[in-house]
Amino acid sequence: xxxxxxxxxxxxxxxxxVATGTLLLLVCLLLxxxxxxxxxxxxxxxxxxxxxxxxxxxxxxxTGIGAASNYYNEKYGDLVRVWINGEExxxxxxxxxxxxxxxxxxxxxxxxxKLGLSCVxxxxxxxxxxxxxxxxxxxxxxxxxALTGPGLQQTVxxxxxxxxxxxxxxxxxNTEITASDSLGNVDVLSLLRSTVVDISNRLFLGVPLNEKxxxxxxxxxxxxxxxxxxxxxxxxxxDWIHQRHNxxxxxxxxxxxxxxxxxxxxxxxxxxxxxxxxTAELIFAQMVIAAPDTLSISLFFMLLLLKENPDVELQLxxxxxxxxGDRPIQNVELQKLQVLESFINECLRFHPVVDFTMRxxxxxxxxxxxxxxxxxxxxxxxxxxxxxxxxxxxxxxSLKNFEKNAPRRYFQAFGxxxxxxxxxxxxxxxxKSILVTLLYQYSVCLHEDLTLGCLxxxxxxxxxxxxAEHITVRFLPRKRGSW
Numbered sequence: 444x445x446x447x448x449x450x451x452x453x454x455x456x457x458x459x460x461v462a463t464g465t466l467l468l469l470v471c472l473l474l475x476x477x478x479x480x481x482x483x484x485x486x487x488x489x490x491x492x493x494x495x496x497x498x499x500x501x502x503x504x505x506t507g508i509g510a511a512s513n514y515y516n517e518k519y520g521d522l523v524r525v526w527i528n529g530e531e532x533x534x535x536x537x538x539x540x541x542x543x544x545x546x547x548x549x550x551x552x553x554x555x556x557k558l559g560l561s562c563v564x565x566x567x568x569x570x571x572x573x574x575x576x577x578x579x580x581x582x583x584x585x586x587x588x589a590l591t592g593p594g595l596q597q598t599v600x601x602x603x604x605x606x607x608x609x610x611x612x613x614x615x616x617n618t619e620i621t622a623s624d625s626l627g628n629v630d631v632l633s634l635l636r637s638t639v640v641d642i643s644n645r646l647f648l649g650v651p652l653n654e655k656x657x658x659x660x661x662x663x664x665x666x667x668x669x670x671x672x673x674x675x676x677x678x679x680x681x682d683w684i685h686q687r688h689n690x691x692x693x694x695x696x697x698x699x700x701x702x703x704x705x706x707x708x709x710x711x712x713x714x715x716x717x718x719x720x721x722t723a724e725l726i727f728a729q730m731v732i733a734a735p736d737t738l739s740i741s742l743f744f745m746l747l748l749l750k751e752n753p754d755v756e757l758q759l760x761x762x763x764x765x766x767x768g769d770r771p772i773q774n775v776e777l778q779k780l781q782v783l784e785s786f787i788n789e790c791l792r793f794h795p796v797v798d799f800t801m802r803x804x805x806x807x808x809x810x811x812x813x814x815x816x817x818x819x820x821x822x823x824x825x826x827x828x829x830x831x832x833x834x835x836x837x838x839x840x841s842l843k844n845f846e847k848n849a850p851r852r853y854f855q856a857f858g859x860x861x862x863x864x865x866x867x868x869x870x871x872x873x874x875k876s877i878l879v880t881l882l883y884q885y886s887v888c889l890h891e892d893l894t895l896g897c898l899x900x901x902x903x904x905x906x907x908x909x910x911a912e913h914i915t916v917r918f919l920p921r922k923r924g925s926w
Contacts, residue, residue: 445668446750476716476819485514485813486513496526503527503673507903512536512799514896519630521831522811528675532820533810536827540811542852544802544821545860552576554755554803554820558670558679562602563664563692565857572672572867576805586729586865589647599774600647602876605641610884613918626885626918631746632910633658635676635739635877636748641872650705663734664695670906737796738870739796740907742877745790746879746887746916747895749842755842756882764923777875787874791856793840794895798826800858826906881897885918 478726488495503525504510506509512534521537529622529634532554537543544550553572554919560566560574567575570582613626614828640661667688668866671678696914715912728853749756770776809815830837834844851859864870881887893916899909908914 460845464617468474471656485522485524486519488519496529500526500527500529503613507669507901508801508822509674509798509826509902509904509906511647512822513827513902516824516827522813527673527820529556529819530818531731531816532822533813533815534822534824535810536824537811538828538832541823541828541855542564542859543826545855545858545863547808548861549806549808550802550821551579551805552805553801555672555801557879557891559674561670561673562679562685562688564696565668565836568622571729571733574803581867582744590866591868598872598878599772599777601645602642602873603772603880605645606638606877606880609638609641609868610881610918622884623669625888628915629918630913631887631916632690632739632908632914634663635742636735639734639739639873640879644702648702648706650679650702652702652711657695660695660698661670661735663767664690667691672904676730680765696725733866734870738873741791741796742874742904743908743914744794744796744895745787745874745878747889747893747898748790748794748924749786749882750887753893755782755786758842759786760882760921763879764794767883769878769923772876772879774872777872777879780817780875780879782842783875783878787852787871787878788845788849789840792829792834792854792879795826795829795856798902798906803863823855848902856887882921882924884921886921887918888919890916 488499490496499511499515502514506514511525515525515534521535522540523534525532525534535544553715554574555572557566557574560572565572568578568579570586573582596625613629636658640654640657641652644650663836670741701820748829749759759782762780766779767776802821802823804815804817804819804821807815815821833849835841836844855868857864893914899911900906901909
């Protein structure tokens, strides 16, 4: 009996081995096939009877969109599913996925509360948060023509002239100051905002402008925009809240309409009325809304980083001395300032004002293996992406990060693809012109406790300092060659 049983076992062994091998082969094929199909579950907080969506939405409301996005990417990984106002939202900081979204035309729509965007006059208007793709494409064509091309040559002269005028005004405010004296207690953010608004006015309107009256209205408008962007519809049922936001938004719109009307009358008198409605109401209004609290704060962060890295400041000044010298600043020469270019790019990478962008899928898609249904909200957390991939010193401020050209898929300061920032070229020209004009004449001296790490900041729609009080600095006159 035992002998027969042993023989039977031996006889079955080859068959079992073949079956086992076949089974393993099938399992491997299934694993390969699964890895090439869309995955069903994106990492993220649990739904748990609706508690998960409520908690994630609350975090976005109370801590800000940027801060919440960083929290979820840090906790769950570089591709996370959360909920905003009950809608599934992907928060992405993976370079391959970010690049996929930016380059494809089925992500050109943005998301946000329709009532909130209507409150600030952006629902299906302009190009910043226009969710009507057809209208947005039409608007973008005009903006592209206005913000690129020959106008960039004029922009340099305007930027230099405006910056110089505001610096001269600081000195002229105190008649006792001599050329060798420092300018103390300069409200640097107000200076930068005034300069940027003045440049926008000179480029697109050219009418008398009271910057001191306009700047508070711009600040209130921007704060309102951040407050209402992702609020639930029920929030706007409270008339006193809705009225407060409407008033803040309307103040700026009324001020812009007055300026536009001044320009229209001047053009009519000169018989040169040429599509002034478009030029003023769209381009100037969008510049006034976007530029003061993005460009000016970007420049402010750059000044802080420059003082925290004196070796970079020295390189920058030596380059200015070599390339420009005593000659007037020209756009051609600005393009030769490689240290300045690397410095600006590194600032935008290391501590950007705008560190994410918001999109919505207008068709079904698959991103890095995950199925993305039509209507899914997307937050591209480019600020975190810049700290995790490609760069040799991702968590340090270093010009070595831009010794070589960074591939577009890894560096997205202005986005890319069909909905890239239409003003990126003029923004770079403005930042370069303002920095060169300022730094060639003055050394910016900060208070001991004014550093990027110690500065209280918020990160909602943008990353910006908390301005409980005016942030002041000293400007010390420079002597060329003394650095």
